[in-house]
Amino acid sequence: xxxxxxxxxxxxxxxxxxxxxxxxxxxxxxxxxxxxxxxxxxxxxxxxxxxxxxxxxxxxxxxxxxxxxxxxxxxxxxxxxxxxxxxxxxxxxxxxxxxxxxxxxxxxxxxxxxxxxxxxxxxxxxxxxxxxxxxxxxxxxxxxxxxxxxxxxxxxxxxxxxxxxxxxxxxxxxxxxxxxxxxxxxxxxxxxxxxxxxxxxxxxxxxx
Numbered sequence: 001x002x003x004x005x006x007x008x009x010x011x012x013x014x015x016x017x018x019x020x021x022x023x024x025x026x027x028x029x030x031x032x033x034x035x036x037x038x039x040x041x042x043x044x045x046x047x048x049x050x051x052x053x054x055x056x057x058x059x060x061x062x063x064x065x066x067x068x069x070x071x072x073x074x075x076x077x078x079x080x081x082x083x084x085x086x087x088x089x090x091x092x093x094x095x096x097x098x099x100x101x102x103x104x105x106x107x108x109x110x111x112x113x114x115x116x117x118x119x120x121x122x123x124x125x126x127x128x129x130x131x132x133x134x135x136x137x138x139x140x141x142x143x144x145x146x147x148x149x150x151x152x153x154x155x156x157x158x159x160x161x162x163x164x165x166x167x168x169x170x171x172x173x174x175x176x177x178x179x180x181x182x183x184x185x186x187x188x189x190x191x192x193x194x195x196x197x198x199x200x201x202x203x204x205x206x207x208x
Contacts, residue, residue, distance in 0.1 A: 020056040022089050025097040031055065032082050032101030043078050045139035057085065060150040072183060078102065155197040164190050
């Protein structure tokens with residue numbers, strides 16, 4: 001059973017270890033409902049702020065690891081993350097509660113999408129979409145920069161992490177390489193390098 005540990009840190013401070021956990025399945029449901037209603041475009045920024053900085057359910061390091069796993073799994077990243085967090089704390093019922101929070105409110109807003117279809121080609125709607133796209137790009141970039149310090153603890157080393165990020169950017173943004181190939185080649189190479197870096201530590205720990 002998860003245990004809630006009180007914290008006296010400042011509201012916006014990011015703790016070294018996640019001291020909090022969802023109080024119950026209802027807490028999971030409403031937290032992810034609120035998260036889903038905020039996820040217009042810059043969902044990565046919203047998820048990181050809500051789960052790490054406000055609720056302290058994850059540390060920066062834990063968020064990076066969980067988000068990486070959520071990205072390589074089939075389906076929307078944030079939905080995968082909700083399943084992981086819900087299942088971690090309350091098993092399959094927690095996973096379902098978190099998933100319901102992510103999906104129910106957006107499904108109820110499908111009528112907005114239907115109404116949007118009648119004005120999608122107007123100049124005002126097109127301008128709004130372009131402006132929203134710029135804001136979403138800024139949110140994602142800002143969150144990425146905010147998460148960079150957590151890479152200091154990465155076993156691969158900061159230089160390798162930045163190099164892999166740059167290589168991925170070139171492959172996706174400039175060369176327009178298929179995403180599956182990039183994940184398999186660059187992601188697979190990163191996994192092998194991390195395993196090689198961690199293997200000596202594991203051997204040393206086993207010998208001691």
